[in-house]
Amino acid sequence: MTDKPAAFERRKRNSKARTRQMAGALSVALAVGFTALPDTARAQSYSFSNVQVEGNQRIEQGTILSYAGIARGQSVSAAELNDAYQRILASGLFETVDIVPQGNQLVIRVVEFPTINSIAFEGNNRINDDALSQIVQSQSRRVFNPRIAEADAKLITEGYVQQGRLAARVQPKVIRRSDNRVDLVFEVFEGGVTEVERIGFVGNEKYSDRRLRRVLNTKQAGIFRAIISSDTFVQDRVQFDQQVLKDFYSSRGYVDFRITGVNSELSQERDGYFVTFNVQEGQQFKFGQVTVSSDLPDVDVDAFQNEISLKTGKVYSPAQVDNEIARLERLAIREGLNFVRVDPRVTRNERDLSLNIEFQLTRAPRIFVERIDIEGNTTTRDNVIRRQFKVVEGDPFNPREIRESAERIRALGFFTTSDVNAREGSTPQQVIVDVNVEEQPTGSISFGGSYSSSSGFGLAIEFRERNFLGRGQGISLGFNTASSSKSYTFSFNEPAVLGRDLAFGIGLSYTETNNDNSDYDTTIGRFSPSLTFPISESGKLALRYTAKYSDITSASSDVGELVTAETLEGARWDSSVGYTLSYDTRRSGLDPTAGILLEFGQDFGGLGGDTSFVRTNVRAVAQKMVMSEEVTLRATLEGGSINYANGGSRVTDRFFMGSSVMRGFESGGIGPRERNSTTDVDDALGGNLFAVARFEAEFPVGLPDEYGISAGVYYDIGSLWDLDKVNADVIYDDFSARQVVGLSLFWDTAIGPLRFNFSHALAKEKYDKPQEFELTISSRF
Missing domain, CATH: 3.10.20.310 (membrane protein fhac)
Incomplete structure (x- = not known):
């Protein structure tokens, strides 16, 4: 900080400089204006035989004369001399300028800026x-x-x-x-950060303040305010939040929603803002009749009508209308109908609060894409951005397709800003698409931790790069260790093989377990390349090959007969091909408050290797937000089977149900066991079959939002069973359902989301190993 005497001296110098400038202008007027008093004299022109420049050190005399614009022998008036003075001063090169006529000589005195x-x-x-x-x-x-x-x-x-x-x-x-x-x-x-102390809403009846606050990017100052930036008041972010709020209501059928004002009041201490959104929700509308019409002779209206997926009575959403338009336009292209535009015509029915939608097919202007120009990408290659466009140079111009391409570019997550605009090309029938982007960091280091009563604390470190060498490729390296195991992983993903919507991936992993919590050690290595491609709007198919190495070693005297026999087999190689079909509407579905995930996969062993087998996995997840989206309900059904044609399965192949599959039990805590109290044998063997159903609800607990704490309850029921070989000491080889209830606490902290699980087994077998508490931590920087 500058002290008061120094500030005073600076103001005094600035005052003197302004005085000198005023004096310079006045000197021009006095020197020229007072040469004669009569009106005829003031209109007289003057001519100088010599122009002299004084005080210049770095600036050439010719440069100063060029700013003045006065040549020797040129007739000038007093007004023109004043203009010359202003031009020299406006050059920004001089601290002061004086123009003094002395008879037939004009003297220009300057003091240069340093x-x-x-x-x-x-x-x-x-x-x-x-x-x-x-x-x-x-x-x-x-x-x-x-x-x-x-x-x-x-x-x-x-x-x-x-x-x-x-x-x-x-x-x-x-x-x-x-x-x-x-x-x-x-x-x-720098001063302190001005935080958002409180975000409130006026006029909202359908959704609570808590629910609406979760939509906004701006957050209330919480207990980690020193390291969270989203609770800092930024006017641009508040303006963006207004659009986010409109999109939230619009996607839920509130077509008349308006924000009548946003009040941002600074606290008396000037260290916090109170932001209030004044809203009018309006009525919720649903879809009425949905029809297709066209006056084009070559259009089969019935074919387009059959393509419609919108259902009468569903909540209205502009995003769903856009999806239908895109679907109809793709159908038009498949039918060979170029330059067909789909215009939605919306008719309100106030009586039953419905909106009738008529999709009218019309002929669009014949405009083509001349070229696509990309600027601002210093790291990302042009082809990574260009492949987000389904149109190329020479294709018919479709504004909707350009907007969708812009959304796909933003969804990459490689850029802080990405603007896509179209302008007229070399002719009115052509357009140029301009893409301007600004790069952002795409690498991350993840630190994670976990705790369970069986394996203690674990540490996970992962490096991930989402845009490797600017090619749009993903690469990750991971290390995970606990008291009883360690693993190393590597993965690589190319999302667009040969520029097509075809993803290629490679996965490598190496895992070791020691006998801290078991009586034998295992070593498992895996190599798996894969290809993934879409088969529908929400469906994907993944094809893969897997090579697996497994070995069981260091069996102690406490190991049972079955594991001992598997240890004596030595190392085993498995070679298999497989596929996974998935259908996911959680992000792209028609209902923003609900979604489902369906997965079915199989692997077939016997393509080389030491074994032949069929392994099947199935999973179904459904999620729904209820009670004005305050409560999230989630149900998961999961199961699997493995069947070996030769060799039989081993503990390194069979399923184990840890807390990620069924909460409330340790890994290996349920399922078939070889147990003999006389010899102290107690081996978890895993199973060839498993099935589990998980149900949970997450809800607020009434604490202030800035604490980031919510709660949940869950109920799990499942079983793990079936072995290829058994003996007299094997127990729980048959299906036996275990049941668990529990309470979860969720805490969104600066280091990531924490989850505390408190479980209680309602139904279990005598020698099962329950786990009553578990803490998982995941943090990202």
Whole structure:
């Protein structure tokens, strides 16, 4: 901070400079205007035989004369002399300028601004010097200009305001050096962060304040306010939240929703804002009659009508209408109908609060895509962006397809901003699509932890890059360790093989378990390349090959007969091909409050290797938000089977039901066991068959939103059973349902979401191993 005497001296110098400038202008008027008093004299022109420049050191005399625009022998008036004075001063090169006529000689006296020797920033911690250097216009080895320095100070202040530091102040300070040079120092007082203390809503009846706050990007200041940036007040973010709020209501049928105003009030201490959204929800509308019409002779209206998936009585959503338009336009292209446009015509029915939709097929103007220009991508390659377009140069122009392409570019997550616009090309029948993007970091390091009573604490570290070498490829390296196991993983993914919607992936993993919690060690290595491609709007098919190495070693004297026999088999190689069919509407479904996931996969062993088998997995997940979307209900059904034609399955092949499959039990805590109390044998063997059903509900607990705490209850029922070989000591080989109820606490912290599970087994077998408490931690930086 500059002290008061220094600030006073600076104001005094600025005052003197302004006085000199005024005196310079006045001297021109006095020197020329008072040469004669009569009106005829004031209109007289003057001519100077010589123009002399004084005081210039770096600026050439010719440069100054060019700004003045007065040549020797040229007739000039007093007004023209004043214009010359203003032009020289406006050049920004001189601190003061005086123009003094002396008979037939004109003297121009100047005092040059100093040059900037260096630029420094003091007091800045939140924004580093490099970032501030990109903001300011002043540059070293350039002429110092006080007006530019003051403007730079305002730009720096605005940068801090964007971070929510409204109390930030920046003061430019000049330190004089020799040879008419100065050091320019920007003294920064960053001030504290102005947080959002409270977000409220007025006029909302259908959805609570808590539910609406979850929609917004701006968050209330919480207990981790020192490291969370989303609770900082940023005006641009609040404006964006208005659009997010409109989209939320619109997707739920509230077509008349309006935001009548947003009040942002600063607290008396100026350290927090109270933001209030004033809304009018209106009525919720549903779909009425949905029809297709066309006046084009070559259009089969019935074929397009059969393509409609919207159902009467469903809640209206503009996104669903857009999906239908895209579906109809794709059908038109398949039918060879180019330049067909689908226009939705909406008719309101106030009586039953429905909207009738008529999709009218019309002929669009014959406009083609001339080219696609991409700018701003310093890391990401052009082809990564270009393949998000389904149109290429020469294709018919479709505005809807361009908008969808823009959404796909944004969905990549590679750019902070991405703008896609169309402009007229070389002819009115052609358009040029401009894509402007700004890169953002795409790499991350993840730290995770877990705790269970069986294996203690575990640590997981993962490096992930989503845009490897700018090719749009994904790569990850992971390390996971606990007291009883360690694993290493590597994965690579190419999302567009040969520029098509075909993903190629490679997975490598190596896992070791030791006998801290069992009486034998295992080593498992896996290599699995795969291809994945869409088969419908929500469906995908994945094809894969898997090579697996497994070995069981270091069996102690406490190991039972079955595991001992499997250990003596030595290392085994499995080679298999498989597939997974999936159908997922949780993100792209028609209902934003519900979704389902269906998966079915099989692997067939025997393509080389030591064994032949069929392994099947199935999973179904359904999710629904109820009670004004305050409560989330989720149901999961999962099962699997494995059948070996030769060799039989081993503990490294069979299913084990840990807490990720069925809560309330340790890994290996249920299912077939070889147990002999006389010899202290107690081996978890896994099973060839398993089935489980999980039901849970998540809901708020009434605490303030800024705490980020919610709760849930769950009920799991399932079983693990069936072995290829048994003996007299094997128990629980048959189906026996276990049941668990529990309570979960969810805590959104600065290091990630924490989940605390407290379980109680309602139905279990005598030698099962329940797990009453589990904590999982996942953090990302």
